[in-house]
Amino acid sequence: MPRYAGIATFALLPQIHEVERADIAVVGIPFDSGTSFRPGARFGPAHIRENSRQLHPYHQIHETFLFEGRQVVDAGDFRVGPYDIEAAVASIEAQARALVEQDTAIVALGGDHTVALPLLRAAAAKHGPVAVLHFDAHLDTWDTLHGASIWHGSPFRRAAEEGLLDLEHCQHVGIRGGIYDPSELDDDREAGFQIIRSEEFQRRSVDDIAAQIRERLADCPVYISVDIDVLDPSHAPGTGTPEVAGISTREFFSVLRELRGLDVVGGDVVETLPAHDHAGITGLAAAHTAWELIALMKGPTG
Ligand code: MN
């Protein structure tokens, strides 16, 4: 079958019901009711899958076959409605726990960044507090907005409050853009995060940045959360809250490819908004991101 034909599961992987058990499951979470600006990330999972057809099994840098010695599957989309955020988050958590309890690690395709909270609950239930490696233009450790405590700008604050994060080992990468008050940066430190700003990619080498990340994450269980708006809008126009002067896909993937050996237990790629995408630029970046996360995750064969 040519790669452009047939139903688009992620990377043309088998569906979960076609196998006996899964070590890693790619799941879509079509939920965007937590967004503060442009809506539409609910259509992200289907767009990312369609742009994942050209993902191949061999990783040239890691010199490994991604899908060898472990079962990687597409588990379809979580069932989640758009109207009640708290109910949706509880439902995502229950569906994520059902996978994690069967020793199936999750790589989630968002959806807006709200979905990271229930995914972190499931990851921490299995592994204890996790070190979060967070690629994003935005801090996402804010408190409430328009009276809501659960929205796409608060997942890591709520996670820190709930004891889901290892507060000595969390790391943001790519931060830039507007904040209302510098006290937001103090709150962010309290939530356990160090910051590598977008501007630092102009002055520092990729190796240097990757070394700082590795030192910070140490040998903790690591959850990697990627908001696609970490990329410059020229590299990811299809997103809900774009910010100028971001990093390039080459810088981003160069850093990711230096992180082999971390204990990555789960991850997500969120905030892909197909209605604002052009030529699949953002969908391709998101699909390749999920593929790189899978490459970093350990299977039964390590
Ligand atoms: Mn963001």
Ligand code: MN
């Ligand atoms: Mn975000």
